[in-house]
Amino acid sequence: MVQKFIDGFCQVLSVVIxxxxxxxxxxxxxxxxxxxxxxSGITLSEELSRWLFVWMTFMGAVIALREHGHLGTDMLVGKLGPTGKKFCLALSYLAMLFICWLLFSGAYQQTVINLDSTSAVMEVSMAWIYAPGVVFAVLGGLILLTELFRLLTGQMRDEDLVMIQESEESPHGADKA
Incomplete structure (x- = not known):
């Protein structure tokens, strides 16, 4: 149920992006x-574009987290057995959850601090520029908790334990053979 909600929400985020x-x-x-x-010019063009870019970045990060699209390396983990892979994956999920907590607490503090500040052109609360960090931290934390639950309850297949996806592009210098 939570997985279907996350999948549907990521599809909505794609449309919003x-x-x-x-x-x-x-x-x-x-x-x-x-x-x-x-x-002449559109007065709010630069400011609104900057704000939309910040929101797009954090929404895209949620989708990338869901699709395991962030950069990583599997040099060490790929050589471990299933138990070692599970341990490393659980450890990485816990580290990412901690980072989500740090991001949440910092972005939340900045959001609260800037509630009464307004932007120069649009005259909208500056809290909206810090809110995407809070949104990402909550959604990313939910995704990570769901994945950690799947790992700990044995619902994750062995081939899903290494979250690195191979690039579809040829490696650097491979065309020069």
């Missing part, structure tokens, strides 16, 4: 045309 990107493109392109063609 695409919408944010479309808005950013329209704002920046429109601002360039207005500035060079008509000697």
């Amino acid at each position: 695409a919408a944010c990107l479309a808005v950013m493109v329209v704002l920046v392109f429109g601002n360039v045309v207005m500035r060079y063609g008509f000697n």
Whole structure:
């Protein structure tokens, strides 16, 4: 049930990210045309684009965490047996949960501190620029807790214990043979 919720939520996030990107493109392109063609501009273009970029980055990080898309190395873990792989994976989940906690506490503090500050152009609370860190920490923590639960209850297959995905690109220098 939690897994289906996470999968559905990540699909919604993908649509939101695409919408944010479309808005950013329209704002920046429109601002360039207005500035060079008509000697004016869209006042909130730069600030809103920056805010959307921050939100897109954190939403994309949630999706990457769900899809195990972050960078990693499996040089050591790949040589371990199933028990060693499970131990290393559990340890890495615990470390990532701790980092999510650190991110949550710091972003939450910044969000609260900046509640009464407003942005220069849009005059919106600056808490909105720090809120994506809180959102990522909560969603990332939920994903990590779900994965840790799957690991500890034996619901994870042995081939899922190493979370590295091979690149679809050829290695550097492989074309020069």
